[in-house]
Amino acid sequence: MTSRRQTIASFFTVAMAALLLGAFVAREGALIASALDRAARALRATPGDREPLYNVIRRMQSLRGLAELGDLVPLPEILDGIELAVGDLTRLFAPPPAVDQVMDAASHALTRISRDVAERGRPDPDAEEAQRFTEQLL
Secondary structure, three states: OHHHHHHHHHHHHHHHHHHHHHHHHHHHHHHHHHHHHHHHHHHHHOOOOOHHHHHHHHHHHHHHOOHHHHHOOOHHHHHHHHHHHHHHHHHOOOOOOOHHHHHHHHHHHHHHHHHHHHHHOOOOOOOHHHHHHHHHHO
């Protein structure tokens, strides 16, 4: 009887950890998406303002060190793309045309990923929003 209780307790512990991880990833992804949306709007209004871009990088730190991130494809790839794009933008004197659209596409991709993780426990690796962001990076 004790072995069965331990098995059940282990199962519930693992299930609870997965739920908490999903909630954390969904919440943090939504916060990053919001920072990206603010950055896109700021770049439209004031193209030379870099602070919204720095806010995106700071907001991303909560997910970057997460060991389970690799299991949530395409989230790591989207975060890498955002980090590369923002890094390039902070080094440019003036942002290229339509850069706000790239940030907007990143925001939509992360919003979709966050919603998928919250609803299904994992993102759709073939989500249209993620593909659109990737295409805009190229």
